[in-house]
Amino acid sequence: MSSSTRNRIVRGFKATLVSRAVYMLSSALLMFVLARILEPDGYGALYWAIGVLMVVQLLADLGIGKSTARYISEYREKDEGQIPHLLRSAVAYQLIVLAVVAYALLVFHDRIAVLLGDPEAAPFLAAGVLFIVANSVSGFSMMAFQGFNRLGYSAAVQAVSGATRLVFAVGFVLLGFGALGALFGYIVGYAMAGAFGVGVLYFKFYRTYEPAEEYEEGLSRRLAEYSVPLTATRSANVIDKRLDIVLVGVFLPSAAVGFYQLGKQVVDFVLAPSESLGFTISPNFGEQKANDQLEQARRIYEESLTHTMLVYIPAAAGLVLVADPFVTMVFPEYEGAVPVLQVLAGFVVLQAITNLTSDSLDYLGRARSRAIAKGVTAVTNFGLNLVLIPTIGVVGAALATVATHSVYVAVNLYIVHEELSLRLGRLARSIGTICAITLVMAIAVSLVTPLVSNLPMLVGAIALGAATWAVLAVASGLLDPTEVRAVIRSEGSH
Template sequence: MSTQQDHIVRGFKATLVARAVYMLSSALLMLVLARFLLDPQGYGDLYWAISILAIVQLFADVGLGKSAARYISEYNEKDPGQIPHLLRSTMVYKLVVVSVVAYALLLFHDELASMLGEPSAAPFLAAGVLYVVVKSFQTFAQISFQGFNELGYSAAVQAIGGATRLVFAVGFVLAGFGALGALFGYIVGYALAGAFGLAILYFKFYREYDTAEIYEEGLSKRLLKYSVPLTATRSANVVDKQIDTFLVGVFLSSTAVGFYTLGKQITDFVLAPAESLGFTISPNFGEYKANDELEEARRIYESSLTNTLLLYVPAAAGLAIVADPFISLAFPSYEGAIPVLQALTAFIVLQAITNLTSDSLDYLGRAQARAVAKGGTAAANFGLNLVLIPAMGVVGAAIATVLTHSVYVAVNLYVVHSELSLRVRHLARTMGLIFGITGVMAIAVLIVTPMVSSFPMLIAAIALGAATWAVLAVASGLVDPGEVRSVLG
């Protein structure tokens, strides 16, 4: 294994462990809140408010964090003395922007709640002032470590945020503060994670560099300029992820939001490994491009894409099959989430590819192309939601997400191909094998699923599917057990 591969594997392990902590804490939070502490309406109230705050936060985050990470990655290679200047500029810009947005939300939260037709949401939006501030700086710290290619620290920020959010959200709800208490739990968790991240960023990175005497002319402007397409991409991405939840609340009810949110959260849990891999490998593409090593970039991307699809195509198919017994057993009050989850299983495959690809495009300097694609598909998603939610209910939102994200993934792959000249025929042959494995696995799971009536039987059905997949993946040559042992070791 090469030094670069070893670095990627170590980064992937750290990120995956942190993502596992984060997603396990998220799963526990979802389970405790949805099954024991909040009814579907309260659950929907909480996450409808969070969907609104995520859109508000766009104006607080803009694209500064990602832009800084891109230039940190680049200048860490060619002129490290500029790094402290970059960090100072970014922090100043962020403080100004976050302060303006937080103050505006504080002034107009009542008016915003009334405009949305839910005056009862005003307390959530008032608390959202703190939510927007702490989440913005927690995200900035996490992304900055990605730019330094120090993914262990980035992973730690994420893990701390997830674990503390669980503890405080559950604690505040148990103390009698309801869904609003859960939101304050989010705030405390993100505040602790952000404080940890910023402290590490200052003491372990900012202070360790020998600052260049002169800030490179034009670098600060390039930082802002590159943040523009990243802002557009992030805006489109957040709108794409949150507008469906928001519109479900507008057109239907808080209970429907609860059903839809539960389905989306389960898909997020399944997607953790792909997000970890994409977060890990993407900074390396900036280094490869700077060093004119595109052949190595192509090899790593193709290998990562193949492994991602080998995992997620069968996983999505299996989840679609067992969605009914899983929701019925785990969340008996949320059976309205079953068709949502089944529709979103196609989104799992698409988002797995996106998680692997999108950040890589930023580091390859193709953020503008991605921004255009994301903006177009986000607008289309908004339009489809306006049509499909009133016509089809909560499932319409899931279908709109799948249709528009398919277009976005196709464009992303085309742009990656234009940069790296992917071996299309080789990838197509591999996909044929993956779909064949998925078909056989799906038949095995379909046969036993009607017999599932308890958690042990559900686990047995999942285990059967996993065993079938593992045998076929090894027999086809797509998985080398020796290589797997090497990576895990």
């Protein structure tokens, strides 16, 4: 990987990671406060409604934002004059679809609530009209900034969303508006982030490009067509990440939704760095392919995958070991979340790979292949949920997620290998070394975990695991402190 590419990725990763840290810290605080104030039933009711709304959200977004990002990335290299035309087409498509879906939800929200077996959710779904509009606007601006490879702005939109959501959701709950007030806090957060993102997109980007005299023939059509496989992928993503919560709420009490949601939110917090890295590197694949530099793209992916696994395989093992004391000490009313979190530890590794790979495939032009794989595994996941949730409870949803996502990750890696000809032997040796490091770290943590009786001791057990990991990672050569310091110094000089 060239030093200029590495420094650009590091700058984008740092900006994205800082914003993601703000977003996830605010999410963690929001999770902690709402779980304490609302108790499992109210907490579950809120996130069940959000799960339903995120299913509706996919109809409002389709794949327009990601398709726009893909073509912006390509035409920044080929013909910048087409970018204003692209943005106008994308905004028009987005507004038309959003208007149709929002109107349908407004008209049918009460019937949807009855159909899902919870008529009391009708007010949440009515408020959901504002939710999907605000979320759609903020999400579109983030995707557009990713296409411009200006990830600092995407980062800022996400940070604004997280911070304002925390303030308003907690504030509305403390004022006595309950779970519905928390939902309006989400709406305000997304709306403020969306207003900020659209303002920056217009003044800093759209107005700075001189439009070409003619809109390239067929480009608007290709923009819409490429959104179709992205829509399929996004739909499958929603089934994987949201429909399971909806089904838990259909088959089990609201408290079970609270247990499951808590486990998933902890996992999301752990996955924040991998999501930041995947969001950062993916536009580079579009640029490398446009310039016919696939060797460079291969090195970027291999280095990123190795370092991601160096973090997440040990992190998943640690999560299994400390899940019980962590949940029982921090969220004493949510003991039912312990087995969910332990099963989802396997999902941590799988999703870390997905975060690194999925967007990259879109920029490599393999969105259709990924959509087919995602669609098949998502349908399988839905079927497994229907079988496992009624029979073994909330843990069944977690098992279904891990089982089907394993297949999806394997297919993704195969597609990447087709595109980039990965050096499989080298990667296998690195993963083997990482597993050996994980085993030693897990033994060290398991020896002290039975002694943990309070939060300081829990922090100490985690610190012991981290120290063991760091020493072994450096000793194995997978982590080079000199290289890390050099990257930091080079970044500091920019």
